[in-house]
Amino acid sequence: MNETQNKLNAALRQAVRGKLSRREFTQLALASGVTLAAANTMFASAARAEPKKGGVLKIGVGHGATTDSMDPGLYPDQFTGTALWGTLANSLTEIDADGNVIGDVAESFEPADGAKKWVFKVRKGITFHNGKPVTAEDVVASLAHHQAENSKSAAKSLLKEITSLKADGPDTVVFELTGGNADFPYTVSDYHMPIMPKKDDGSVDWESGIRTGAYSLDKFTPGVQASFNKNPNYHKEGKGWFDRVEFLSIKDVAARTNALLSGEIQYMDRCDLKTLDQLKQSPDHTVSEITGYGHYIYVMNVTAKPFDNPDVRNAIKYSMNRDDVLEKVFLGHGTVGNDNPIAPTVKFAVDPQPRHSYNPDKARELLKKAGLETLSFDLSVADAAFAGAVDSAILWKEHAKACGIEINVIREPDDGYWDNVWLKKPFVASYWSGRPTVDWMMTTAYAADAAWNDTFWKNPKFNELLIAARSETDEAKRAAMYAEMQQILHDDGGLINMLFNSYVEAHAKTLGHGKIAANWQLDGMRIAERWWYTA
């Protein structure tokens, strides 16, 4: 986009907000060489996209179970995440649409002592839905909820690095960490860590649903629906436009699509890729597709034979035709992976070379180097890992044949997949929703001591760099370290990152929005406060 256009767009935004008259805008547009008709159209469509207050937004979500709980430590997926966090609550920080971390309940945050100490200031004037002001004590209690000895929170391992968590005055929270972590503000943006009111006994009140979000809880029926009303005292300017937001758990994708087409809901997640072309033909709906951080992977246990040989691992990496899988199984909705778990949109992401694309000759060569003529192994898969895991594996089996690799695809039951197959069998299908920083993703799944190190990969150089980069505050040095780590993982790890999946979602044309975030589905799970009706 050239400079004239940029200026014109800025002028257009002002014009729509009434800061510049329509006449002034038109004159400006004509001066920069736009025809009168085009200037009028620009103005009209921009005015249509401007946020309007009011309306009821109904969202159909393909998740939700009767066992869902108000306890944020146990939020399992998009239903609880979007409804009970993104709509109802706020964390200390937030990840914006560009992937940067910004303050939310915290107004500001400062590192000290080589990022070993972090000082967060609670936003002034912020209140809970019951009118009580948010204090540093509430923040401490909310995070301590996940840290307790007998906590069953999914965020427990995330907060392990905190050695001391203290309130210093009414609006200051001080974290002391085991080691420096320049990315710590990202950690506390997680959807398991909303800020909740402290009870008199010092524990936190997660049961009542009183939070700080743009909407307050009306009714929550686990596995069925959750409804919310506008919070008139919300702390963010220009967020939370709807009067009321309702989430419905509609697990059947055809039912979800029908509900959207018949106008009973205005937004649906997880569109059916097979019928997407038909949905796109609907004149009243728009399909959005965002490549997120999430990725579909096959992981091998590098301590088990034959995967303990790096040449064998690389031969296997070259034996999959990822483009073919993306085209046939995912109908093109995604981006092929290159055995790097860091999504291209994440800061410090690199694309390690050589790319692991389909190359039977190279695969055979590597096998020979490992002293093997042919290779045969079991691959355990189930669609519980990700929808399409079985089909992709069967297609891969065909690709691998040409490389002298015989994959024996074993179909495992969905039920109990994460207990009995993942981390237990030597080669399995899995997925990650991705993490917003390199450090977070690598610490979660590739560090030597990670609980979820599903490749059992322990690379000394990699782990050294991981710790060094964490406290490195020089951006350039940090970038170099992260690039090296991604290269090591790509060359040596037991990860086959097949592809980054897209979030394919659809909504009524009457809805307006800004740039859609890539960190989670449903606009970073914060659709309720970020979107609006244009008509």
Add this chain to the structure above:
Amino acid sequence: MHPVLKTVLQRLGLGLLTLFVVSVVIFASLELLPGGFAEAILGQGATPETVAAFNREIGLDRPAFVRYLEWIGGVLMGDFGYSYAGLGGSIKRSVSELIAPRLYNTFFLAAMTAIVAVPLSLLLGVLAALYRNSWYDRIVNSVTLTTIATPEFFIAYLLMFFFAIKNKWFYTLSTVSGSTDLWEHMYRAALPAITLTLVIVAHMMRMTRAALINLLASPYMEMAQLKGVPRREAIIKHALPNAWAPIATVIAFNLAYLVVGVVVVEVVYVYPGIGQLMVDAVSSRDMPVVQACALIFAATYILLNLSADIVSIITNPRLLHPK
């Protein structure tokens, strides 16, 4: 003792025994399934540490027979216990509270379907027997056989497409809650009820027809015909009373299906019935909820079969007045 009363008491006694056996079997099968509640809820996030904390909190670290005895002790006192979900917090979800609204919805849908489907299939069946091998008979047979042979979710999608999307006469979603009024509830549940009607009519209608045709060949019907009793009167007055027993059995069977077997229709129409609740509870190993659902389902079968047997006894003088 009167034979009807005796049967009822006998059956109820046996029914209690059946319920006990069912509860043991269900408990044992849940124990056999891999993984537990903690693993199911935590999914990929189940580290040994969190699983242990979880199990300790909800008492799953104790031996299975202790948990069973504790649970059955509660049930004998009329207390179905609490769902494992939310057990750690100060707001517990009692199983009865969780099940009551869902059960009401399920019974509502079953009753609505039965009120339409049972008289309809009896009527169609009697007419089919009366006009056997006519065009009417053939059309009714082929139509109902087609609808029963079509998977119910497919019928549901077709109905949704034509009556909710092409013509916006009905809703695609049948979401109801405690605050939905009766008319709204009936309107919302209309498409699921029509779907279920199409699924169960064939079975009952065919049985009615077959039972009647079977009787038409018996000597006393031949006698009636020779006497000059009109065919319609012969069927309704002489054949039908003797056909009630098999028809009642089939009706009972289909009504039980309406209560226990409609989870697919619930999912497609997003109707909050008890089937979905039980599926969720099984996949998360939420034992108290699974047990309560299983007992309700078993009791439904027992009671409906009992009523079918009572109908057979009452309509058969030989059983009603045994020598």
